[in-house]
Amino acid sequence: MEENLIIDISESNKGKEQIIINKKYKFNFSYKRKDNSKVYKCTEYKKINKCKSFIILNDKKEILKYNSSHNHPENEYDVSLSIMKHKIKDGIEKSSIPFGIKIKPLYNKISKEMGLICPEYNSIKSQISRNLNKKLPSNVTTFAEIPSESEYYKTKRGENFMIFKNSNLIIFQSPFQEKLFREYNDDIFVDGTFFIAPKFSYQVFITRTYAKELDSFYTTSFAILKNKEQETYKMLFEKLKKNANTCNNNIRIEPKNLHCDFEGAISKAAKTIFPNTNIKYCIWHYKKSLEIKKNKLCYNEVKNNNNIFIYYKAISNLPFINPEYIFDIYVIIKIKSIKNNYCQFLKFLEYFYKTYLIDYDIKIWNYYNNIEHITNNASESLNNYLNNLFPTKPSFYELIDKLNELEHLSYYDYQRKIRGIWKIKKEQ
Numbered sequence: 001m002e003e004n005l006i007i008d009i010s011e012s013n014k015g016k017e018q019i020i021i022n023k024k025y026k027f028n029f030s031y032k033r034k035d036n037s038k039v040y041k042c043t044e045y046k047k048i049n050k051c052k053s054f055i056i057l058n059d060k061k062e063i064l065k066y067n068s069s070h071n072h073p074e075n076e077y078d079v080s081l082s083i084m085k086h087k088i089k090d091g092i093e094k095s096s097i098p099f100g101i102k103i104k105p106l107y108n109k110i111s112k113e114m115g116l117i118c119p120e121y122n123s124i125k126s127q128i129s130r131n132l133n134k135k136l137p138s139n140v141t142t143f144a145e146i147p148s149e150s151e152y153y154k155t156k157r158g159e160n161f162m163i164f165k166n167s168n169l170i171i172f173q174s175p176f177q178e179k180l181f182r183e184y185n186d187d188i189f190v191d192g193t194f195f196i197a198p199k200f201s202y203q204v205f206i207t208r209t210y211a212k213e214l215d216s217f218y219t220t221s222f223a224i225l226k227n228k229e230q231e232t233y234k235m236l237f238e239k240l241k242k243n244a245n246t247c248n249n250n251i252r253i254e255p256k257n258l259h260c261d262f263e264g265a266i267s268k269a270a271k272t273i274f275p276n277t278n279i280k281y282c283i284w285h286y287k288k289s290l291e292i293k294k295n296k297l298c299y300n301e302v303k304n305n306n307n308i309f310i311y312y313k314a315i316s317n318l319p320f321i322n323p324e325y326i327f328d329i330y331v332i333i334k335i336k337s338i339k340n341n342y343c344q345f346l347k348f349l350e351y352f353y354k355t356y357l358i359d360y361d362i363k364i365w366n367y368y369n370n371i372e373h374i375t376n377n378a379s380e381s382l383n384n385y386l387n388n389l390f391p392t393k394p395s396f397y398e399l400i401d402k403l404n405e406l407e408h409l410s411y412y413d414y415q416r417k418i419r420g421i422w423k424i425k426k427e428q
Helices: 076-094 103-114 121-135 175-183 230-246 264-273 283-297 299-304 306-316 323-339 343-359 377-389 396-427
Strands: 007-011 017-021 025-032 038-042 054-057 063-067 162-165 169-172 187-193 203-211 216-225 257-260 278-281
Touching (some): 017 038, 017 054, 017 076, 025 054, 025 076, 076 103, 162 230, 169 230, 175 203, 175 230, 175 396, 187 377, 203 377, 216 230, 216 377, 216 396, 230 264, 257 264, 264 278, 278 283, 283 299, 283 343, 299 306, 299 343, 306 323, 306 343, 323 343
Parallel strands (some): 187 257, 257 278
Antiparallel strands (some): 007 017, 017 025, 025 038, 038 054, 162 169, 169 216, 187 203, 203 216
């Protein structure tokens, strides 16, 4: 028997154990003998060469016998392909969270270990994808299928990530995010995105905060919602409040300002749970809604008449005017419009009056006394970032894995910045 034989363990395309000798020849498992030793035959034994070479190993993978009478050339490339596939599959199998596996870096690491003879990445990419898909958890298709416990419900630091689940929503908030919600609650920003919501849900709803001392925005919770009903939002805010109070010795936590879009269900639910919180609507959405209505009702009048254009701009900029004067300004503009028979623009003024002077409290969309956060861009920017991460709607577990990753990055960003502040204070 040859000495200094190098044995590598791999597996065949059917998943059966395969032995590789000296990175040149492959042997598939054939049968087990009475003494529990295993016989492996050369992979060419069923092919045209009908190679009779075989190897026998004991249960410790020690060589008992090796027939090296190969009647075919060595095939180092084919062997390296098998080894590479097996090593990557083994790496996937050992990972409890397959979404976090970076296949290309894993390939690069293994290829360096293997040396010069190594298959190209594209030649094994499809096989790797199949192995990865087999490792993925079964997809969730309804809210009822969402499990109460899962390894995905832990942060990368081993902390609880999921804090509540019912038939309409599931909330994710790590202890770090709860701390942010508790300590930085002067301005809380909330918004939903529909593009990344799993198919069985309606939206992913995100809350964020502004850490003024760090001049940074941080996410304080993620939630998957089945709908956009007021009661669902109410339950969401109630659970966030309860979680913060529990971690704060039951001292009541209540945001000073809550920024959102012009969605009544959100603001009404927030006011129910946080009665002393100021609801602040986004200026960008205010202006956008006026523009849409203007284009529908009086586009040509505003475009062709400079006086009407000035009136329209005045209405658009009312969020920055002392609220005591807003109604008077509206009346003056309406009187002049009636006098000059601006018929289409009067329809626009009627819409503005009913919507923003009657339906909405002026102080909700007015920023005369505070222009620090006049939009909900803190939420919109994150939503856009998330939307770009997924070209198609993600599965439930794929989404949770990505949200978990974002939480982890946010945690270390905060730690890095807060240590920098401590260092500056200590030096001073």
